Amino acid sequence: MSDDAPPEALRSLASWLLTQTAAHAHRLVTDGLGAIAARGHHYRLLASLDEFGPASQATLARHSGVHTSDVVAALNELSAAGHTARLPDPADRRRNIITLTPSGRTHLTAMRERLQAVQEDLLRPLDATERATLTTLLTRLLAHHENRERESRHAG
Amino acid sequence: MSDDAPPEALRSLASWLLTQTAAHAHRLVTDGLGAIAARGHHYRLLASLDEFGPASQATLARHSGVHTSDVVAALNELSAAGHTARLPDPADRRRNIITLTPSGRTHLTAMRERLQAVQEDLLRPLDATERATLTTLLTRLLAHHENRERESRHAG
DNA sequence: AGGCATTCGTTGGTGGCGCCAACGTCGGCG
DNA sequence: CGCCGACGTTGGCGCCACCAACGAATGCCT
Numbered sequence: 001m002s003d004d005a006p007p008e009a010l011r012s013l014a015s016w017l018l019t020q021t022a023a024h025a026h027r028l029v030t031d032g033l034g035a036i037a038a039r040g041h042h043y044r045l046l047a048s049l050d051e052f053g054p055a056s057q058a059t060l061a062r063h064s065g066v067h068t069s070d071v072v073a074a075l076n077e078l079s080a081a082g083h084t085a086r087l088p089d090p091a092d093r094r095r096n097i098i099t100l101t102p103s104g105r106t107h108l109t110a111m112r113e114r115l116q117a118v119q120e121d122l123l124r125p126l127d128a129t130e131r132a133t134l135t136t137l138l139t140r141l142l143a144h145h146e147n148r149e150r151e152s153r154h155a156g
Numbered sequence: 157m158s159d160d161a162p163p164e165a166l167r168s169l170a171s172w173l174l175t176q177t178a179a180h181a182h183r184l185v186t187d188g189l190g191a192i193a194a195r196g197h198h199y200r201l202l203a204s205l206d207e208f209g210p211a212s213q214a215t216l217a218r219h220s221g222v223h224t225s226d227v228v229a230a231l232n233e234l235s236a237a238g239h240t241a242r243l244p245d246p247a248d249r250r251r252n253i254i255t256l257t258p259s260g261r262t263h264l265t266a267m268r269e270r271l272q273a274v275q276e277d278l279l280r281p282l283d284a285t286e287r288a289t290l291t292t293l294l295t296r297l298l299a300h301h302e303n304r305e306r307e308s309r310h311a312g
Numbered sequence: 313a314g315g316c317a318t319t320c321g322t323t324g325g326t327g328g329c330g331c332c333a334a335c336g337t338c339g340g341c342g
Numbered sequence: 343c344g345c346c347g348a349c350g351t352t353g354g355c356g357c358c359a360c361c362a363a364c365g366a367a368t369g370c371c372t
Contacts, residue, residue, distance in 0.1 A: 003218045003306070004215070004218045004219050005219075006204075006219065006220065006221055007203050007204050007206075007207035007208065007219060007220075008207065009203035009204075009206070009207055009268075010200060010203060010220075010221075011295070013271060013275060014181075014275050014278060014279055014287065014290065014291060014294075015181040015182075015184065015185050015271070015274060015275060015278055017291060017294040017295060017298060018174070018177055018178045018181045018278075018294065019178045019181055019182055019185075019329095020221075020298055021174055021178075021294050021297050021298050021301070022174045022175045022177075022178030022179075023178075023329080023330075024297075024298070024301040025170075025171040025174045025175055026171075026175055026330095026357080026358090027330085028171065029171050029175075030356090030357075039356095039357075040357075040358080041357090041358085044166060047163050047165035047166060048162075048163050050163075050165070051163035051164065051165060052163065056320075056321095057320075057321065058319075058320060058321080059160070062159045062160045063160050063161075063162065063163065064162065064163075064166075065162055065166075065176075066358095066359095067358090067359060067360060067361090068320085068321075068322090069321090069322075069323080069324090069360080069361085070358080070359080070360090071321090072321065072322055072323085092319095092320085092367080092368070093366080093367060093368085094319065094320040094321070094366065094367045094368070095319090095320065095321085095367095096320085096321075112165075115169060115171070118171060119169060119170055119171060122170060122171055122174075122297070123170055123297070124300065125296050125297060125299075125300040126293065126296070126297070130293060131170070133289060133293065134170065134290070134293045135170060135173060137282065137286060137289065137290045137293075138170075138173040138174065138177050138290075139167070139173060140281050140282065141177050141180075141278070141279070141281060141282070142173060142176055142177050142180070143281075144280065144281040145177070145180040150159070175358090179358085179359075182328080182329090182359095183359085186327095186328075195327095195328075196328075196329080197328090197329085212349075212350090213349075213350065214348075214349060214350080222329095222330095223329085223330060223331060223332090224349085224350075224351090225331080225332085225350090225351075225352080225353090226329080226330080226331090227350090228350065228351055228352085248338080248339070248348095248349085249337080249338060249339085250337065250338045250339070250348070250349040250350070251338095251348090251349065251350085252349090252350075
């Protein structure tokens, strides 16, 4: 649906370049994960569990950046598939403790492989140095805006 | 909702960096345009009209990259606000010819100003050279994936 | 000890964006 | 003439980000 060249008014906007390339990246990721019946949220949650160990849904949300209401839905799916276990915290009955099951660990590994392939696909036209540069620039932008968010949340 | 640091498994994925920064960019754009009751699609369409002149909805979709079904909705809003005019093409009665009204031109200018401010906000941590580098890298990625899309559409 | 604010999980809903299927209308070409 | 295709439109889907509200439970503060 976008055969002709976009107007310069778009091409010259960094925000447009970002959201467009991100859209392509998102499609690659969705397709890659879709092939093993997974979605972005699943990877974020399982990766967080793997790296930080068992956690409540709230801390899981904070680590993964997934909204708590979406964490509920994603964990419903993951638990139904046996990839996570949801058991009540005896020390605080408001909380659930989420753990990664062996099946979940296997699934996570499969996701990682898919995502590695996606990165290759995504970054194909760039050489190693350029990839590093891109990563650095994006990381700096991200850090900046994450800080801004934190400040405005604590101030407001 | 994302207070703690994301896991390294995310930070190391270029696709994640892209979609995250794009999400921030998208929010800035949405807020900026929202202040003047505009949305992303509106800008894309008006900018296309401004740069390429009056066009049918189909060619407008091709230029702006907005899906035709979404073009309909956006043009309903823009026409209702008097920013565009939709008149039947006498030469081809399937087509509508969309034109930019004076009011639309004014609106476009206001959007441009907002978006310029957003770019500043978005890229604040980068100096001029770094901004140029980022633009170049993203443009190359975008061109690559756009070509891939075209090829697969004409092949399949 | 009592009362209040806060946290946690959950439900249901919103909006943007990208996209697909279907349909009636109309034009162009073999 | 008949068929294929383009055009505009409607209605719907999926993913992601996010918000409001609620009951249950906890912790703090007095």
